[in-house]
Structures are given as structure tokens and as C-alpha cells.
Amino acid sequence: MSLIQHLAIAPVVIPALAAPFAVMVMRHKRTLGTAISLLSCAAMLIAALALLAQAGDGTIRTYALGNWPAPFGIVLVVDRLSAIMLTLAATVSLIALVHAVLTGADRKGWHFHPLFQFQLLGLNGAFLTGDLFNLFVFFEVLLIASYGLMLHGQGPARLKAGVQYVVVNIVGSSLFLIALGLLYALTGTLNMADMGLRVAALGPDDQGLLRVAALLLVSVFALKAAIAPLHLWLPRTYAVTTPAVAALFAIMTKVGVYSIIRVVPQIFGDGAGAAAWAPAPYLLPAAAITAIVGFAGVFVARSLSEQAAYAVIGSTGTLLIAVAGWQADTLTAAIYYLVHSTLAGAALFLVADVVARRRASFADTASAGPVFCQQQTVGLMFMAAAIAATGLPPLSGFIGKLLILESIVDTPGWQSVWGWAWGVILATTLIGVIGFARTGSAIFWKDIPPTDGAEPAVVSSADMVAPIITLALLAAWSIGAGAGTAYGAAAADQILDSASAVRAVLGEP
């Protein structure tokens, strides 16, 4: 085997090596640990871009761990969607890491960099694996690292939110195991492609159990993706954690959405008999409620970070409206919007941090404070991030929402509901715009005289680097919308053609 064939496992191996190395060297030399972490993220980005280029030819590549053939061993599967997700994860993590290093957030506790790498190990593994139990294991890896990262820097607010976050996720993991046990008992396999085949051969007696397993599994993914009514853990957790970590967490909710997109067509697709598309009817109402709840939260949020957390929920809802169509068109729009909404969520958290660092005791609360340094520049950055998050032109959120609106009109079976979906998307956009305008005008347009007449404290503009890069990427994603949607359309075709994945994973029948 040549080295290029091992490329598929690189996104898992790189952080798995970087994390323990960072632990060891950071005891003696802190900067070396930072360097290892940055290098590892850069290497992951290169590997992900190489995989993105490789997957562009339409072949689904598999990597059998330990060379055990599927379905007996665990396989990693690289198709267009996983390559997109890997690239997105590497990009967002590099931005978040740069921001953490520049603002000194990584020096508030001892193990920021190792935890960050373990988080990426879990994320990348979840995007790559073709085995359901392995997906559970990678979920656990990313969760336990996220517990540590979420609590990084500590403080009572984080501990309070942390207890809820941990308890909710442990219950979620237990439900995941129950769903896995049911599916294994029914099909006798854990390989996703193989399970898709065996589900089709199940007798009518087992269809009820299969439906239960399908709905349970999708509920667990919905919990991770913070889809209403399972979203209540998210706002507090994301709002109180370190902003650089929250920016990384913007992609963690997308793991849930990715898993839904991956598992439902593959296992519960057209071939699944009476249980085919069992979770599909529940997705659209849940998505609409999520969008409404999210943007209503944006409307009433008391601080920028809380607003960013609700914007993440709202964008997941919008995204899921498109996913729920399960057509090539709607999935294309969903994939385009998924990339956009991850970057927009990260940008919001980073800008909130930039504001909080300049306003001393006022932090990022939506209230008037004294004039702070670089107020106009920061205000422009906030406006750009808000435009992206709500989906106004010229940034990619507008293109993404336009694609979603256009694609759901022609979805079969949605003749009576697409109007409602349009209403939800457009109304939530309006509510979001008003919400961001409210906080923005309170923070950037209203001033109160400083109490002691002091000049605003000078803050180095180094912390603006990461948000500006994110906003530039959003601009690039709007300009490159043609190429992005073309790749997304090809990825959507690949996902809906579950037979091609079966051929790639299990070999020619």
C-alpha cells in the first residue's frame, strides 16, 4: 500500500498523536505545546483538502482498519460529504485555535491544547466512520473532550451549565446504545452499508422494532444537533463557555445533522420496507419549531454570546427544513447552508468575544456602555457577522436560504406544506434581523459617559484576526457559491445513491 492510500486515516491519526505529545511537552515548555497544536491543525487542513480533491472524482474510498474486510472489521468511508465536513472542521478548528492563542484563552487552564486535539479526533472520526458502534465511540471521544473544553477556565457559571450539559449527553449516549442494541439484534451487523442491505430483508414482524430503533437513533442525533424540543441544553452551555471553544462547538451541533444525513438514507432509505423513511415525517415540524425557537431566542437574548448560541439553534432549524425534503435539490441546498451556518456561528461567537474584551465590566451584554476602542471597526464586523447569520445579501447566508426556498417548492409530497416552510424561513429571518439590530444599536450606537472620565482602555487588535478571517471565508463562500453548490450537488447524489456506498464498502456483489 502506498502512502496516499493511508490518507483517509490521517485526520484521525494526526490529532491522536498530537494530543499526547502536547500533554508531555507542555509540562516543560508551554509554547511548544501551542506549536504542536497549531501544526496539527494545519496538517489536518492539508489532509482534509487532499481528501476533498481526491473525493471530487466521485469514487467512494474505504479504508479497512487493520485490513479486516467489511462487514467484519471497521471501515472508514471517504465520500464527498465526509470530505466537505472534514475540511470544514479543520478550517473552523484552525480559526478557533488561532483566536484562543492570540487572546490567551488557552493559558487559562493547563490542558487546553490536548483537549482541543482530542475533540478534533472525535469530530474527524465521526465524519469518517462507516460503522455505527464506531460512530458511538467517536461521539464519546468528542463529548468527553468537549466537557473538558467547555469547563476550561472554570468559574461557577460554567460549572452550573457543565453539569446540565454532561448529564444530558450521558443520557443521550445511553439512548444511542439502546438504539444500537436494537439494530444489532435485528440485523446482526453494525456496518452501516451492510445494515442497509439487511434491513431490507427483515420480516414484517420486525418492522415495528425497526421503526422504534430508527426513531430512537434519530432522536439521539437530534439531541446532539440541538433540534427542538431537545435544544434546551445548548444556549446556556455555549453562552458561558470560552468564546474560542464556542466557535469550535459551532461544528459540534453539525455532527448531529451530518449523522442524520448519513444514516437515514443509508439504513432507513427506500429499501427499508415498511420502516422506510420512518424518521422523515417528524423532521419538518421539528425543524420549523427549531428555527422559530432559535430566532425567537436571537430576538430576546441579553448578551451577544447568548444571541450567537440561539443563532446556532435557528440556523440548524433552517438547515433541517432543507434536509427533511430528502431530494437531491434540497440536500444540495442543505450542504451549502451547512458550511455557511457553521462559519457564521463561529464568526458570531468570535465577534462577541472581541466586543466583550473591549467593554470591561459591560462585557457583551446588550446594553449601552462607555465608548470603547476600535468601536467602529468592531461594529462593522458585528454587522457583517449578523448579516451572514440572518441570511441577508451579499453574504452566503442569503444564497443558502434562497437555495433552500427554491428547492423545497418542488419536493414531492410537500405541495401543501412548502408554503408554511417558506413562511417560517422568511419570518424567522425578519425576527433575526430585528434581534441583531436591537443588540447592535444598543452596543455600538448608544454611549454613556464613562464614570471616571477615563479614556477607553487600549486593546491590541490581534484578537480581530480570527473573526476577520472567518468573515473573509464567508465572503469567499458566497463568491465560490457556484463551485460549492456543484460539489454539494454531487455529494447529495452520492448520499441518496445508497447502493454505490454498499458497492464501495462491501465490494462488488
Added chain:
Amino acid sequence: MTLEFLVASAIGVLVAGGIYMVLRGRTFQVVLGLTLFSYAVNLFLFASGRLTLNAPPILSETATAYTDPLPQALVLTAIVITFGMTAFAVVLALRSFLETGSDQVDGDDAPSTPANDASGETTPGPRA
């Protein structure tokens, strides 16, 4: 009473108890609930390969029937993971109590009336 019925009802009782405890307001009870719930899940996973008596899980020349070895491997992984997670939850709950002075899961401060302070350590009853 078959073996399946016994195992199934044991799992059911554990899940019911676990869910009841997880929904309580204080962290210690929630952690106990998580433990019960994960016991139930482990038993369930173990049973997902069907209940087979007196059969080896790996190749044997004399065996006529086999039990499914995979659920045993799965349950081992699940036990390790849930044990680690539970330990983490215990430490976190303790740390949260020490730092915030409240052992409520929703993080609200415990009522600080003298009566509650005096009896707070010994009465496990639910508090608002």
C-alpha cells in the same frame, strides 16, 4: 417464567428507576439515576445477541452451538465508557457544589433559610 422474561423485566425496572432518578433535582440522585440507566443499557446490549446458555463464544471443536461474541465486546466498551463518564459526572457535581454552594442540577441557589441549612445535609427530599 422464562429467562427472557426475567432479563427483560430486570432491564425494564432498572430503566424506570434510572429515569425517575435522573429527573430528580439534585446532582447525587441524578448520578445514581445515570448509573442505574447505564446498567440497564449494558444488560440490554448484552441481550441483543440473544440469550444462549452453555455455549462458547469462540471457535471450539466440540461445540455444537455458539453464543454471539460481538455483544460481549460491545458491552465491554460501553461499560468502560459509561464508567468513565459517571466518574466524571461525580467529580463535576462535587466541584460544582463546592464552587456554587448548590447541588441542584438547574444550578439555582438552594434556599438559604436557617431551617433548610440545618436540615439540608440530612433530608434527601426534593426542593424547589
